[in-house]
Amino acid sequence: xxxxxxxxxxxxxxxxxxxxxxxxxxxxxxxxxxxxxxxxxxxxxxxxxxxxxxxxxxxxxxxxxxxxxxxxxxxxxxxxxxxxxxxxxxxxxxxxxxxxxxxxxxxxxxxxxxxxxxxxxxxxxxxxxxxxxxxxxxxxxxxxxxxxxxxxxxxxxxxxxxxxxxxxxxxxxxxxxxxxxxxxxxxxxxxxxxxxxxxxxxxxxxxxxxxxxxxxxxxxxxxxxxxxxxxxxxxxxxxxxxxxxxxxxxxxxxxxxxxxxxxxxxxxxxxxxxxxxxxxxxxxxxxxxxxxxxxxxxxxxxxxxxxxxxxxxxxxxxxxxxxxxxxxxxxxxxxxxxxxxxxxxxxxxxxxxxxxxxxxxxxxxxxxxxxxxxxxxxxxxxxxxxxxxxxxxxxxxxxxxxxxxxxxxxxxxxxxxxxxxxxxxxxxxxxxxxxxxxxxxxxxxxx
Numbered sequence: 001x002x003x004x005x006x007x008x009x010x011x012x013x014x015x016x017x018x019x020x021x022x023x024x025x026x027x028x029x030x031x032x033x034x035x036x037x038x039x040x041x042x043x044x045x046x047x048x049x050x051x052x053x054x055x056x057x058x059x060x061x062x063x064x065x066x067x068x069x070x071x072x073x074x075x076x077x078x079x080x081x082x083x084x085x086x087x088x089x090x091x092x093x094x095x096x097x098x099x100x101x102x103x104x105x106x107x108x109x110x111x112x113x114x115x116x117x118x119x120x121x122x123x124x125x126x127x128x129x130x131x132x133x134x135x136x137x138x139x140x141x142x143x144x145x146x147x148x149x150x151x152x153x154x155x156x157x158x159x160x161x162x163x164x165x166x167x168x169x170x171x172x173x174x175x176x177x178x179x180x181x182x183x184x185x186x187x188x189x190x191x192x193x194x195x196x197x198x199x200x201x202x203x204x205x206x207x208x209x210x211x212x213x214x215x216x217x218x219x220x221x222x223x224x225x226x227x228x229x230x231x232x233x234x235x236x237x238x239x240x241x242x243x244x245x246x247x248x249x250x251x252x253x254x255x256x257x258x259x260x261x262x263x264x265x266x267x268x269x270x271x272x273x274x275x276x277x278x279x280x281x282x283x284x285x286x287x288x289x290x291x292x293x294x295x296x297x298x299x300x301x302x303x304x305x306x307x308x309x310x311x312x313x314x315x316x317x318x319x320x321x322x323x324x325x326x327x328x329x330x331x332x333x334x335x336x337x338x339x340x341x342x343x344x345x346x347x348x349x350x351x352x353x354x355x356x357x358x359x360x361x362x363x364x365x366x367x368x369x370x371x372x373x374x375x376x377x378x379x380x381x382x383x384x385x386x387x388x389x390x391x392x393x394x395x396x397x398x399x400x401x402x403x404x405x406x407x408x409x410x411x412x413x414x415x416x417x418x419x420x421x422x423x424x425x426x427x428x429x430x431x432x433x434x435x436x437x438x439x440x441x442x443x444x445x446x447x
Contacts, residue, residue, distance in 0.1 A: 018112040022048040023105065024098060030107060048108075083112065091119040139213040141191055142198040150212035150220050154272040157224060161265060164225070168265050169232045171221035172279035173201075175243075176257045176291040178217035192249050193256065204242045205235075220276065221260075229264060229296065236260060236294045244292065257292035259283055268299045311364055315348075319370075319377055323349050326381050328398070341397035344382040346374070367405065375406040376415075383419050 018039070021031040027047050036043075078097045085092065092112040101107045137149040145153070154170065161168045175197065182190035194217065201211045201219065210222040221239075226232045240258060247254045261283025263275050270278070278297040286295035318324055328342035348356040365371045379400060386398040406412065 015111065017114070018092065020048070020110055022108045022110075024108050025105065030101075082115070090114060090116045142195055142213050144198050144202075144219075145210055145212040147212065147214060147220075150210060150222065151272045151276075153210050154222055154275070157222060158265065161224070166224070167226040167228070167232075167267070169221070169223040169226050169235075170263050170265065170275045170279050171223065171236070171294075172214075172261045172276065172283045173219040173221060173258050174260075174283055174287070175217040176259055176287075178256055181254055181256065182217075189249055193247055193254065196247055196249075197243065197256070200242045200245075201239070204239050220279075226264065232262065232264065233294075236262065240292065240294065259286040259291050260294035261286055261297065262294055263297035263299075268297060308364055311361070312368060312370055315361055315365060316370055316373075318348055318350075319373060323351070324374075324377065325349050326378065326385065328385070331397075331399075339396065341399065343399040344378060344385075344401070346378055366403070371403050372406050372409070375402050378402070379416065380419055 015033060016035075018035040019031075019033040020029060020036055022029050029044050029046055029048055032040075032043060078095065080093065080095050083092045083094050084090075091114070093115045094110055094112045096108060096110045098106045099109050137146060138144065139146045157168055178190070178193065181193060194213075197217075197219075198211070198213065201221070205211060205221065205223065208224050212220045212222075214220050223232060223235055226235075240260070243256070243258045247256060261279045261281065263278040263282060265275060268275060268278055278299075282295045282297040286293050289295065325347050327345045327347055329345055330339045331341040331343065332338070333340050346358055346362075348361055350356050362371075362374075365374065379402065382398050382400045386396065389396050389398075409415075
């Protein structure tokens, strides 16, 4: 057995790790290899907590709590863990096992491998990861959230607002007068001003809200838990007042305010990009109304505007596809019993809705550039038709309605004189009718 112990000791001496053996009943150190002797000296015979890990006041958990040995069945277990030697700032990966000794006892064998370099590398990687995360999700100047983090947070806030039956306000904020400060006094002073603005935003809002820098002097705000528009307005009043307090930079005082656009979910439905775009639109309206104020986006009004925009686009398509038609209402001399003229009236032969009167589409393009295009289409078409009638011997005067804005164009008269007066024989009367005038009149009467 002595020779076996010598061989066992020789093996342990050659291991490139710190190794020691301790009695699990008396807690005395029975063996340490050169790695430990060089570190703490020859500590054989001392209690393990006095010899190996100084500062420990009693037996370690491996000897007393059954982690290594089931006393009933004497089943040996292996346990691994990491130990930080704070005094020397070293890390060890430890493997402990209860093994039988020569007299039937169990002893604790611990092999500790130095992993300090690995841990330092891991800490360096963790620090690098944290720095990359900072760059990915936060603004480097103000340390506020950036666009990416804001949109991610906003996406998750929808479900929370739905669950709690509350509203959330998405705000787009732009500083009034910042450009003048930045251009006249330099970017360094401008950056200091942006940092002060960021601090005021954070100090005014709650921890559950989110402030993000969008770039330049633009910020986005997410205000959670709003019960109604008035609650949000109270918060925005407080925010506007805080931002309007003069700023002191390098001994100089500056006055900067903010224009804020707001949209409220769930009244305004949509994805994060849509809500941010609506808040941005509202912010521009706040600017137009005089700055240093906030403006709420109106989803109902926006839907009307969007519908009008789509319908105007459809009218432009109707002109291009020749879906518009001119009908001619005859002017009759009842005394002489003859037709002496006609009035050109535009109609839209809609593929799905049928023949639409002018009041269904003309008011939508009033003041729009499309009105100008429609007027000239009517002029060209009516003059061409009048030329056809004159060529057929009908001396009819055709009345044409043109919008005042088109007539007021400086070149209206010259363009009108350039329109062709000769008949275009490519235009023919409907089948069964001698003249387009009669056909148009019958069609109008039938409708």
